[in-house]
Amino acid sequence: MSSSTPQWEDIEKATTLRALDDVLTAAMAAHQLQTLLQDEKLSQLVQHTYQLCNAQNAEERLLLAALLGRLSAVVRSRVDQVFEGFESWMQAPPASLDSLKDGDEKAYAAAALGYLDPAPAWLMKYAVSEAFELDAAENARKALLAIVRDRADDYAAVLNAMTIGFDNLAIEAPDARLRRLKRILDAWKEVSRDHFWPLESNPGEVLSAVVRSALRYVKEAKDEDLATEVGDRLLELLLRVVQLRFSYALEANTYAAVRMMKAQFGARLWTHLRSHSQVRPRVLTCLREACLVLARQGQTDMALLEAMKVMYATRTSMTTDIKRHFVGHHELDSEISDWWISGGTKRMAGNAQNRELQADADMLIGQLLLEGEATRRPLENVRINLMPLIEEFVHDPVVFASLQKGLSGFVEMSTLLRQLCRFRRIELSGLQGEAMTYSRTRHEMDGGHQPGITQVRVIRDQVVQVLNGRERIVVKALVEPAREQKNT
Known part of the structure; x- marks a missing residue:
């Protein structure tokens, strides 16, 4: 120079x-x-x-x-x-x-x-x-x-990229691999903080693949604290799923990665993580709250309990935590509550059958509501536009009286049906004609499920039951692929 x-x-x-x-x-x-x-x-x-x-x-x-x-x-x-x-x-x-x-x-x-x-x-x-x-x-x-x-287009794409990265990581020495994993996961935690991706389907299986790929070869690692830190970073990937869409906290598949982590770590490292993890309490909070939400809905879920059990040393410690979490929630059905508190070991009595019958009855009421609303407009058109013409030109008092009685009977039946729906807190969602993201739990596809469809249009409304501020689907919305997807 x-x-x-x-x-x-x-x-x-x-x-x-x-x-x-x-x-x-x-x-x-x-x-x-x-x-x-x-x-x-x-x-x-x-x-x-x-x-x-x-x-x-x-x-x-x-x-x-x-x-x-x-x-x-x-x-x-x-x-x-x-x-x-x-x-x-x-x-x-x-x-x-x-x-x-x-x-x-x-x-x-x-x-x-x-x-x-x-x-x-x-x-x-x-x-x-x-x-x-x-x-x-x-x-x-x-x-x-x-x-x-x-x-990345969505969070599943992020997890797939991580699986590929860990699959190709050719470090087999257990502690050396854990050190690299921690560097990668710490860097990811920093750059991804406060970033949000779409999440259209539960990525539980994809998350399990990340854990399986990352934790290969680590079972014999000597540094237990390092293994726990890596495990915590992987558990934070799971918590991000719940953060992106809380409803997935209620699905056992979301926690499949925990069982995979236990298998990959082995008994020694997993026991240490369970005792020293800083993230485990947050995962358990999600699980306990999921149990409570399902109990409020009158549901049981053995798969969720099995996923939860992995996080505890004994079933007794798990059920003690669930019991503590349920304290003060007097709105819970006692039989459902006892089932959760027992860890799924308590047999359900005849009330379970009564609940199923109630659910079936509500579904029939919901279907009747849909049929009634679909029929009401055509019959209203007959009453307003056709009845005056029939009275004037047909000149048949018997026919006219019969039609008038039938219409009046339908109006009375419709009024009683609406009253019944109010008693049962059943109502239409008002979604007909709207375009939205397809969900198999909320939608019924016209002509049967079609893989690859993400956007749909509602062609028959959804019926829901709203109890204590919580919504339960009684009749799924009937949907068809959105127009742009039908053309592809």
């Missing part, structure tokens, strides 16, 4: 990307880079950078990304100028970040890749692979995981 402080002439004299990067690094160290890039100098430097890069060389494309990432960190208000045209140089993936000389360069390169828009097809796969393979470049790892966070 011409002097101890880099000058613009030093930038112009650089004949390779590495030489140019060395000049910029020295200028940053001397706090002179921002001064050198005033006015049009930034655009000139970016063009000079592109001229020095061999687009056919994967390592040079990576160094290009690192150099532009360094510039963007300095001229944040003009970052668009830095990355103008960058995507045309990144049609193929660059070399591995490990080929760069230090953690700063890796972080700059990873940050630059996040500016690729539109994102190339290779970006997601590259980000996952590099984020999991990096040993200690934590800032680079976070930048790569931020790409995964921002490019």
Whole structure:
């Protein structure tokens, strides 16, 4: 360089990307880079950078990304100028970040890749692979995981990406693997905090796959505290499912990953986690509250209890916790409450059959309500528009009287039906004609279930029963695929 402080002439004299990067690094160290890039100098430097890069060389494309990432960190208000045209140089993936000389360069390169828009097809796969393979470049790892966070369509896509990353993590030494897992999961926790994704279906099985892939080879690990920390980070992935859609807290499938974690850790590490985990109490809160909500709805769920039992040393400690959680909730059916408090061991008496009969009766009432509402409008049209014509032109008093009696009888029956529905707290949802996300628990597909359908239109309303502020579906809404999906 011409002097101890880099000058613009030093930038112009650089004949390779590495030489140019060395000049910029020295200028940053001397706090002179921002001064050198005033006015049009930034655009000139970016063009000079592109001229020095061999687009056919994967390592040079990576160094290009690192150099532009360094510039963007300095001229944040003009970052668009830095990355103008960058995507045309990144049609193929660059070399591995490990080929760069230090953690700063890796972080700059990873940050630059996040500016690729539109994102190339290779970006997601590259980000996952590099984020999991990096040993200690934590800032680079976070930048790569931020790409995964921002490019994932939904939370299931995030979990699938993690499964692939852990599957390809070729570290078999138990404690070394746990150390890498903790770095990855800590970085993910930091970059994903406060981020929300769509969640259209329960990802319990996908989450189990993440746990299975992550915890391979760790059963013989000696560091029990480290294993517990890793287990807690994985449990936080489960809690994010509940955070994204609380209704999944009521489904046993959500907690399938806990059973997988116990199997992968083995008795020793799992026992230590159960005693020392900081996240386990939050998971148990979700489970206990799920038991209470289901009990309020008059439901039992042995699968949920089996999932819950994994988190306890004994069934007695589990049932003691459930009993404590149910204290003060006098609205609960005593038989249902006793079933939950017994851990599912207490047999249900004849009242269970009565509840089933009540549910069947409510369903019939709901179906009758739908039929009555569907019939009411045509008959109202007959009464208003046709009856005067029949009276005037048919000249048959018997026919007219019979029709009039039939219409009056329907009005009386409709009034009694509505009164019955009010007694049973049964009502229409008012969803007919609306488009919404398909749910097999709330919708019945016209013509039978069709896989792959996500958006539907309601063609027959849903009937619900609202008791104590809680809604129970009596008759599912009849739906058909939304128009845009029917055309695909």
